[in-house]
Amino acid sequence: MSSENENLRAAGPPRPGAPEAIRAVPVRYPGRWVAAALILLLAAMFVHMLITNEAFNWPFMVANMFTEPVLIGVRTTLVLTVLAMLIGIVLGVVVAVMRLSGNPVLSFVGWLYTWFFRAVPRLVLCVLFGNLGVLYSRVELGLPFDNYWMPLLGLSGDARFLSFDTRDILTAFVAALLALALSEGAYMAEIVRAGLQSVDPGQTEAAQALGMRRSTLLRRITLPQALRVIVPPTGNETTAMLKDTSLVAYVPLTTELWFQLQAIGNRTFDPFPMLVAACIWYLSITSVFMLGQYFLERSFTKGDRQAQAEVTMTQVRAKN
Amino acid sequence: MTEESTPAADERVVVAESVHKSYGRLEVLRGIDLEVRRGEVCCVVGPSGSGKSTFLRCINHLEKINAGRLWVNGHLMGYRQKGGKLHELRESEVAAQRRDIGMVFQRFNLFPHMSVLANVMEAPVQVKRVARSSARETAMELLDRVGLADKAGSYPGRLSGGQQQRVAIARALAMNPSLMLFDEPTSALDPELVGEVLDVMQGLAADGMTMVVVTHEMGFAREVGDTLVFMDGGVVVESGVPREVLGNPRHERTRAFLSKVL
Numbered sequence: 001m002s003s004e005n006e007n008l009r010a011a012g013p014p015r016p017g018a019p020e021a022i023r024a025v026p027v028r029y030p031g032r033w034v035a036a037a038l039i040l041l042l043a044a045m046f047v048h049m050l051i052t053n054e055a056f057n058w059p060f061m062v063a064n065m066f067t068e069p070v071l072i073g074v075r076t077t078l079v080l081t082v083l084a085m086l087i088g089i090v091l092g093v094v095v096a097v098m099r100l101s102g103n104p105v106l107s108f109v110g111w112l113y114t115w116f117f118r119a120v121p122r123l124v125l126c127v128l129f130g131n132l133g134v135l136y137s138r139v140e141l142g143l144p145f146d147n148y149w150m151p152l153l154g155l156s157g158d159a160r161f162l163s164f165d166t167r168d169i170l171t172a173f174v175a176a177l178l179a180l181a182l183s184e185g186a187y188m189a190e191i192v193r194a195g196l197q198s199v200d201p202g203q204t205e206a207a208q209a210l211g212m213r214r215s216t217l218l219r220r221i222t223l224p225q226a227l228r229v230i231v232p233p234t235g236n237e238t239t240a241m242l243k244d245t246s247l248v249a250y251v252p253l254t255t256e257l258w259f260q261l262q263a264i265g266n267r268t269f270d271p272f273p274m275l276v277a278a279c280i281w282y283l284s285i286t287s288v289f290m291l292g293q294y295f296l297e298r299s300f301t302k303g304d305r306q307a308q309a310e311v312t313m314t315q316v317r318a319k320n
Numbered sequence: 321m322t323e324e325s326t327p328a329a330d331e332r333v334v335v336a337e338s339v340h341k342s343y344g345r346l347e348v349l350r351g352i353d354l355e356v357r358r359g360e361v362c363c364v365v366g367p368s369g370s371g372k373s374t375f376l377r378c379i380n381h382l383e384k385i386n387a388g389r390l391w392v393n394g395h396l397m398g399y400r401q402k403g404g405k406l407h408e409l410r411e412s413e414v415a416a417q418r419r420d421i422g423m424v425f426q427r428f429n430l431f432p433h434m435s436v437l438a439n440v441m442e443a444p445v446q447v448k449r450v451a452r453s454s455a456r457e458t459a460m461e462l463l464d465r466v467g468l469a470d471k472a473g474s475y476p477g478r479l480s481g482g483q484q485q486r487v488a489i490a491r492a493l494a495m496n497p498s499l500m501l502f503d504e505p506t507s508a509l510d511p512e513l514v515g516e517v518l519d520v521m522q523g524l525a526a527d528g529m530t531m532v533v534v535t536h537e538m539g540f541a542r543e544v545g546d547t548l549v550f551m552d553g554g555v556v557v558e559s560g561v562p563r564e565v566l567g568n569p570r571h572e573r574t575r576a577f578l579s580k581v582l
């Protein structure tokens with residue numbers, strides 16, 4: 001560093017008398033001041049409206065947005081988000097690997113899955129899964145097509161081992177979770193696939209040449225390197241999922257945040273304050289998530305910056 | 321029975337018989353015959369696109385050959401011969417065959433998310449299930465051998481090309497291979513870094529390692545090589561003692577190539 005500075009100085013204009021520092025008149029930007037004044041005026045009008053307009057009914061909103069059902073709704077929203085994302089990520093990895101595998105059957109099934117769940121809106125999926133009980137009133141485990149082949153063999157009865165009432169298994173919560181998780185799996189599959197494809201093929205070759213099997217290779221070499229491509233969009237997916245949990249009100253899952261806030265509004269014939277409350281709740285939770293995402297991504301790139309710093313340090317040391 | 325057409329596990333480590341390889345309609349290898357004996361250093365030279373890399377990748381079955389036979393240490397690569405028929409080996413069996421063959425690439429291909437030490441330990445621990453402590457010990461010995469013991473904790477991105485390639489050699493050696501394949505190991509290096517890699521390779525050769533080296537370093541081929549193979553257009557044009565092939569090429573194509581690189 002010091003030697004570099006000396007070189008610079010040596011190459012500069014001849015001494016003595018270093019050049020005078022520049023003191024020029026800066027360019028003025030009158031447009032900026034006009035814009036700022038205009039925005040300030042609009043903001044003042046907006047705040048005035050918030051305070052004076054009776055429809056906001058702030059005391060009523062504050063009194064109702066922290067009641068127990070609402071807090072349970074917040075918890076359900078968070079639990080749904082976390083579980084749907086966890087299942088979605090695992091599904092995404094599995095489907096991405098299926099699609100990239102050389103097996104044409106697996107590859108096609110993976111494609112079919114992503115095609116279906118990316119094409120159908122989440123709202124429709126939620127209502128659909130809420131009504132799946134129509135298909136089967138009971139869920140049973142056993143050998144398939146027993147009603148056909150048992151009589152042929154002269155056997156009576158059935159070949160079913162376990163039997164449940166569909167309503168016991170497919171509760172509103174499970175239906176909601178399935179709808180969100182399966183849909184998320186399709187999006188995550190595309191993200192994971194892009195991540196895996198971003199890894200240098202030379203990595204696969206080197207690992208194969210060392211005698212690594214495909215499963216080890218994926219776990220130890222490709223997936224870890226794909227993470228830097230996978231993590232940022234997964235953070236966005238999580239934020240989107242948090243907001244999309246409001247759709248499960250239409251399963252209907254009644255313990256969910258949006259449903260609860262709406263219910264209060266309908267019951268009291270004063271819906272607008274609760275809509276504002278919904279905005280505030282989702283804004284707050286999403287902001288916390290985004291903050292977490294920021295730190296997660298920063299810790300992911302920290303390794304690079306540390307490496308860069310150390311390279312610079314060794315160069316400095318080598319020069320001195 | 322199944323061994324009848326297999327060269328006995330003799331002194332020949334690599335035996336290639338009329339190896340053919342095509343990519344679609346492009347015929348890259350058009351009948352390669354080659355033998356490499358134990359302890360021999362076989363240097364392969366030839367113009368770009370002549371199929372040198374492809375042939376090297378066929379040896380450890382990174383590429384499937386279309387015709388011919390290829391044995392390493394008496395094992396038919398990628399197939400099992402049973403009742404006059406070839407059966408493809410399962411993925412795990414192919415992987416097992418490769419464990420005995422080290423490979424070094426032009427672009428190093430170190431694992432960037434692992435430290436130098438972890439790079440060298442990875443295959444012994446994950447593939448051979450060696451205990452971590454003994455894998456670490458072996459890895460440190462190997463890093464010492466390539467002169468990089470002090471870089472064990474660094475990440476590959478912080479090393480020079482020459483250092484990365486020496487780590488790559490240590491990583492391949494960690495599997496205790498009986499054959500080492502080098503695909504232009506110094507072609508991606510700045511000129512002043514070529515020597516340190518060639519020195520390591522020369523040391524390996526002196527220790528009796530069997531090596532197939534694709535290279536443009538004619539000096540290395542002359543000094544270290546036991547045989548020199550000149551490839552062009554997917555065939556072996558001529559081969560022999562390096563000094564003789566380099567000093568007195570018998571084929572016009574060899575002469576033309578050598579006049580450009582020497």
Ligand SMILES: Nc1ncnc2c1ncn2[C@@H]1O[C@H](COP(=O)(O)OP(=O)(O)O)[C@@H](O)[C@H]1O
Binds near residue numbers: 346368
């Ligand atoms: N995966 C591939 N698909 C199609 N063509 C390939 C592939 N790999 C190599 N080739 C072609 O095969 C020929 C020989 O390549 P290569 O073995 O890399 O030559 P060399 O290593 O002697 O330069 C080249 O024409 C190259 O374009």
Ligand SMILES: [Mg+2]
Binds near residue numbers: 372373374504
């Ligand atoms: Mg090549």
